[in-house]
């Protein structure tokens with residue numbers, strides 16, 4: 001798809017996400033010759049100049065192209081509930097459009113709290129800003145609702161103004177290098193694809209552990225918790241990519257179709273089963289590996305002292321289709337854990353009655369580990385005979401890692417996703433039915449999980465011991481992160 005010039009209307013222009021991720025990503029895209037101008041929109045007062053200085057502070061100060069880049073940014077104070085502000089916006093948008101010859105192409109980047117999506121979309125339409133000569137696209141940040149009903153409502157509000165094909169729902173994990181690599185790894189390597197099923201795979205383990213706490217997002221997080229913050233979106237996406245069938249063609253709709261099928265096949269949890277399938281926990285005081293002392297979650301600023309919000313979830317999912325029959329997919333995620341790491345481990349079944357295994361217990365199962373972050377790479381654990389006369393069998397690891405030199409050229413997830421949106425490629429964005437099914441699944445968990453007690457783990461650990469027991473019951477363990 002072609003690169004075309006575009007006007008980006010950035011809602012939430014002074015927000016944390018815009019400053020941390022969006023401006024630096026746009027700068028990188030600008031350096032790669034993408035053509036755009038930006039109108040920043042937020043309630044705060046700014047002049048074009050003070051807005052540009054704010055953006056400038058988010059950029060790499062060594063780059064010479066900063067000035068040219070910043071000149072393309074304009075600011076307009078805007079309250080999404082004020083139709084009058086949109087009338088002003090329409091004029092400015094048209095002027096900038098003409099000045100830069102942007103052909104009426106527009107991206108509406110809604111980096112806003114979801115409760116503002118509805119009025120933003122409606123007022124854009126009423127003011128005629130979405131009626132242009134060119135194409136239009138809307139980029140939507142998470143959280144897309146807090147359950148199926150609210151997500152549906154948001155979606156209806158958006159679809160009054162945008163067509164489904166114009167809506168780009170961001171899950172920034174889909175922009176990560178190694179997440180995008182899962183498909184290549186699976187479908188371009190016959191040695192893996194031919195054994196990628198219940199006959200050869202014993203279990204799959206997905207870990208998204210964080211060392212960070214809730215920072216200044218306490219009020220959002222305390223109402224959200226780990227299940228909605230991380231499992232409903234990022235973890236399910238990683239599970240889907242690991243489990244999906246090869247699409248018949250590598251085009252957007254075929255890929256998304258296969259992804260939805262996995263979601264539909266995930267077994268929902270009920271009140272009777274959930275206690276065996278899921279652990280919810282909150283961190284208590286502890287010491288991080290670097291020695292930092294952490295107070296318990298309910299003593300953090302702006303968190304209720306009797307908060308029952310989970311900061312950790314571990315669960316066992318099953319994908320009820322032929323390929324995955326009986327294979328547990330274990331997932332875990334949490335704040336204030338021992339390491340920041342995202343990894344997928346594929347544990348292969350042992351050879352039946354393996355003579356080496358029986359005699360030489362140092363051998364371990366074959367593991368394929370997909371390192372998503374902070375390291376980007378792969379490792380494959382195999383068993384070999386130890387070199388030397390009385391060689392025991394020992395596990396070795398074959399590693400591939402994306403080294404530093406190439407890392408600097410690895411685009412950040414946001415750069416990649418915004419770049420896709422500029423080109424009109426929505427493959428790595430979530431389609432409505434995908435979002436809807438993931439909410440159905442999470443809603444079923446929420447409806448059932450009041451019966452399971454909240455567990456606790458010490459900050460700086462890999463979670464409560466109940467999370468280890470979840471696997472131990474099936475004869476497995478979490479493989480240590482590398």
Ligand code: BG6
Nearest residue numbers: 142172210212229230234342373
């Ligand atoms: C966000 C969550 O979606 O992902 C945060 O809201 C979390 O709570 C973040 O910290 C993790 O993203 P990353 O890219 O740092 O792994």
